[in-house]
Every structure is written in structure tokens, then in C-alpha cells.
Amino acid sequence: MGPERNPKTTRLLGLFWITRNPRLLRAGLGHNYAIQSIEQRGSSQIFNFTVLSSRKQIKGSMPPVAPRSGDAIFANVERVNAELFTLTYGAIVRQLLTDLEEVEEVNKQLDQMGYNIGIRLVDEFLAKSNVSRCVDFKETADVIAKVGFKMFLGVTASVTNWDADGTSCSFVLEDNPLVDFVELPDTCQGLYYCNILSGVIRGALEMVSMKTEVTWVRDMLRGDDAFELQVKLLKQVPEEYPYKDDE
Amino acid sequence: MGREVSESCVESLLTEMVSSYCNQFYANKPELAARRIEAIGYDVGHRLSERYTMERPRFSDHLEAIKFICKDFWSELFKKQIDNLKTNHRGTFVLQDNRFRWLSRMSIDPSPENTGLSQDSSVALAENKATQATNMYLYFPCGIIRGALSNLGIPCAVSADISNLPACSFVVRIKA
Numbered sequence: 543m544g545p546e547r548n549p550k551t552t553r554l555l556g557l558f559w560i561t562r563n564p565r566l567l568r569a570g571l572g573h574n575y576a577i578q579s580i581e582q583r584g585s586s587q588i589f590n591f592t593v594l595s596s597r598k599q600i601k602g603s604m605p606p607v608a609p610r611s612g613d614a615i616f617a618n619v620e621r622v623n624a625e626l627f628t629l630t631y632g633a634i635v636r637q638l639l640t641d642l643e644e645v646e647e648v649n650k651q652l653d654q655m656g657y658n659i660g661i662r663l664v665d666e667f668l669a670k671s672n673v674s675r676c677v678d679f680k681e682t683a684d685v686i687a688k689v690g691f692k693m694f695l696g697v698t699a700s701v702t703n704w705d706a707d708g709t710s711c712s713f714v715l716e717d718n719p720l721v722d723f724v725e726l727p728d729t730c731q732g733l734y735y736c737n738i739l740s741g742v743i744r745g746a747l748e749m750v751s752m753k754t755e756v757t758w759v760r761d762m763l764r765g766d767d768a769f770e771l772q773v774k775l776l777k778q779v780p781e782e783y784p785y786k787d788d789e
Numbered sequence: 790m791g792r793e794v795s796e797s798c799v800e801s802l803l804t805e806m807v808s809s810y811c812n813q814f815y816a817n818k819p820e821l822a823a824r825r826i827e828a829i830g831y832d833v834g835h836r837l838s839e840r841y842t843m844e845r846p847r848f849s850d851h852l853e854a855i856k857f858i859c860k861d862f863w864s865e866l867f868k869k870q871i872d873n874l875k876t877n878h879r880g881t882f883v884l885q886d887n888r889f890r891w892l893s894r895m896s897i898d899p900s901p902e903n904t905g906l907s908q909d910s911s912v913a914l915a916e917n918k919a920t921q922a923t924n925m926y927l928y929f930p931c932g933i934i935r936g937a938l939s940n941l942g943i944p945c946a947v948s949a950d951i952s953n954l955p956a957c958s959f960v961v962r963i964k965a
Binding site: 616619620621622623624625626627629630631632633634636637641651655658659662663666693694695696719722738 | 791792793794795796797798799801802803805806808809814825828829830832833836837840865866868
């Protein structure tokens with residue numbers, strides 16, 4: 543296993559997080575590495591790699607990047623008029639109601655669209671937030687509420703209603719830009735207007751190996767005093783090393 | 790300054806909306822998908838222009854209304870104005886944005902001679918698909934402009950021209 547053989551370009555986030563996801567490579571921040579060899583020592587694997595390109599100065603083997611707050615990221619991202627976002631979302635929901643007819647189908651479609659968005663947004667989230675690997679689901683939930691919601695929607699959520707074993711909690715949103723100027727007519731009973739949000743969370747978490755179930759508990763458009771999304775961790779898929787080096 | 794969200798929110802939403810209509814609902818009927826996407830844009834444009842003109846006097850003629858779209862309306866949406874406005878003085882206006890934001894992150898091959906001549910037919914097909922996706926995407930801003938003008942009492946047809954990328958021209962034909 544010489545260093546020249548089969549070098550693979552990959553990217554490290556923190557010390558442990560390795561991916562060959564091509565989208566991450568394009569995400570911009572961070573560093574590109576070529577893995578040169580992997581040695582097995584006891585139960586641990588030792589990676590030897592060289593840095594191919596880097597935007598920042600690296601000391602030692604680990605990029606010294608600190609996690610950034612949701613406010614700091616939101617202040618630096620490209621932002622647009624929220625009315626455009628809110629009205630576009632509203633127009634999409636209205637068109638879907640016309641085309642799909644069944645409210646239940648619209649709920650499903652919004653969730654699916656959110657899922658597709660979530661699996662892409664997670665890359666931007668990881669690239670811009672510099673968060674390192676979360677130790678448990680509790681930390682993951684906090685990061686989503688404080689950093690995730692803030693950097694995209696400009697609002698923060700609070701995390702409550704933890705169950706005893708720490709695998710289920712709620713995100714509570716008192717302010718939600720999706721529903722500015724929205725009132726649901728009586729014909730839309732059963733519509734989860736913000737269902738795209740639950741899809742986004744489910745999709746994003748699945749990309750970091752967490753299978754979740756996301757359901758609405760409270761909805762201001764249905765007369766509740768806040769939006770509450772319950773997130774239940776179903777399964778944590780162990781991360782696989784993304785290469786077979788001994789082929 | 791009003792409320793803002795990250796630009797990724799709007800971009801993701803538009804991408805997902807276009808892909809739902811083009812690849813899922815009307816995979817084999819692009820003209821129907823186009824009509825739905827335009828209708829969504831129309832709805833957005835209609836409501837936005839209602840909001841942005843609430844405290845204004847009525848526009849005295851078509852040109853005044855078009856100028857409003859080029860300046861105030863475009864600035865609200867894209868934080869810049871339309872760069873160039875041309876008219877034939879017979880009801881056709883061409884609004885050119887030299888760097889249209891919604892296309893700036895799309896990869897489009899601007900050389901038209903590539904289409905159909907490529908040796909590898911799968912490459913040609915992929916390029917064709919990309920061009921088609923871009924065209925689908927553009928029905929949305931065309932709908933926004935048509936909706937905004939129709940709210941101002943000006944029925945029209947709007948099309949987009951991207952032959953000079955990254956510039957994008959919107960051609961407005963006012964119905965007599």
C-alpha cells in the first residue's frame with residue numbers, strides 16, 4: 543500500500559467526520575485532502591493524508607475552526623426580502639391544492655419537497671456553521687434550534703418536552719416567516735400548511751445518519767398559541783467508512 | 790429594512806417547485822408544467838405589486854408602470870434595478886438585467902452551436918435537459934412580471950431571453 547496508490551480525495555470536518563459526498567466538496571469552506579493510506583492499529587484506524595487545497599491556514603492535522611452562532615451566520619449570508627419567500631410558498635401551496643385536490647396529498651407533497659430541500663441544505667449548514675460532531679441527540683436538537691433555524695429563516699426555535707430517554711423533543715416556533723399574512727379558509731381543514739419544515743428537518747437529519755419522525759403538535763393556523771414540531775429519533779445509523787481500500 | 794430570510798430558502802423552494810412540476814406531476818407534458826409554474830409566479834407578482842403600490846397614486850401611462858417594475862419592484866426583489874429598458878413605442882418593452890440573480894448559480898452552456906452537434910448523444914441530451922430546466926425556471930419570473938403588471942391594469946404577455954448570459958432580458962408585450 544504505497545502512498546501513490548489509489549489516492550482518494552475526501553474532506554474532513556473535525557477529526558472524525560469524513561465524507562465523499564460530492565456536494566460537500568463544492569460547499570466551499572474547509573479543506574480537501576487526499577487519503578494516502580489507512581493503517582489498522584488495534585481497534586483504531588490511523589489515516590495518513592496530505593492537504594490538497596485549503597483556504598485557511600492549518601496548524602497540525604486539524605483545522606482550527608470554531609463553531610459560529612446562528613446570528614453571526616445569518617448576518618453574513620445573502621439574504622432576501624421575506625415577503626417574496628412567504629408569498630412564493632403561499633402560491634405553491636395554493637397551486638398544489640388546486641392540482642392535487644386532496645389535502646392529505648398536499649401534506650405529503652410539501653413534506654417530500656421539504657425532505658429534498660433538507661438533504662441539500664444540510665451541506666450548507668455544515669459548511670457555514672463549523673459545528674463539530676454532536677455528542678448526542680440533545681446537542682443536535684439545540685444546534686438545529688439555535689443555529690439551523692436562525693441561519694435560514696432568521697428566527698430561533700426553543701427546544702422543549704424532552705422524553706425520559708432523550709430521544710424525542712419539540713421545537714417551538716413563536717415567530718414563523720412562512721405564515722406571515724396567511725389565513726386558512728375552512729376548505730383547508732386538515733392541511734399542515736408548514737409541512738415543508740418537518741420535511742426539511744427529517745431530510746437534513748437523515749443526511750447525518752439520524753432517522754427521525756417529525757409531526758406537528760401545535761399549529762397557529764389551527765388556533766394554537768405557537769408552532770410545535772415533535773421530533774422523534776427512531777434510529778441512529780452508524781456511519782460507514784466511505785471507502786474500501788483493499789480492493 | 791423589512792424582514793429577511795436567507796437566499797437559500799428562496800432558491801431551494803424554487804428549485805423544488807420546478808422539479809415537482811417538471812419531473813413529478815407533468816414529466817411528459819412540459820407545456821402544462823410551464824403553465825403551472827407561470828401561474829405560481831403570476832400569483833406572487835400580483836400580490837407583491839398590490840403591496841408595493843398601496844401608497845402610490847395611479848400610474849398615468851404604461852411607461853410609468855413599466856418604470857416602476859424596473860426600479861422599485863425589481864429593487865425589492867433583487868436589491869438592484871433593471872439595467873436597461875428598451876421599447877418600440879408600440880407596446881413592446883425589453884427589460885434587461887445584466888446579471889440576473891436567479892440564474893447566477895445555474896450552470897448553463899451558453900454556446901448554442903453545441904446543441905445537436907455533439908458527438909456523444911448523452912452529453913447532448915444532458916445539455917438539452919439543462920437548457921430545458923433553465924427555461925422552466927424562467928417561467929416563474931415571467932409570471933411575476935405579468936402578475937405585477939396585470940395588477941396595475943396592464944394585460945400583457947412576458948417571455949424571457951437568455952441568449953446573452955449572464956444577462957437576462959424579459960420581453961413584455963402589452964395587449965392592445
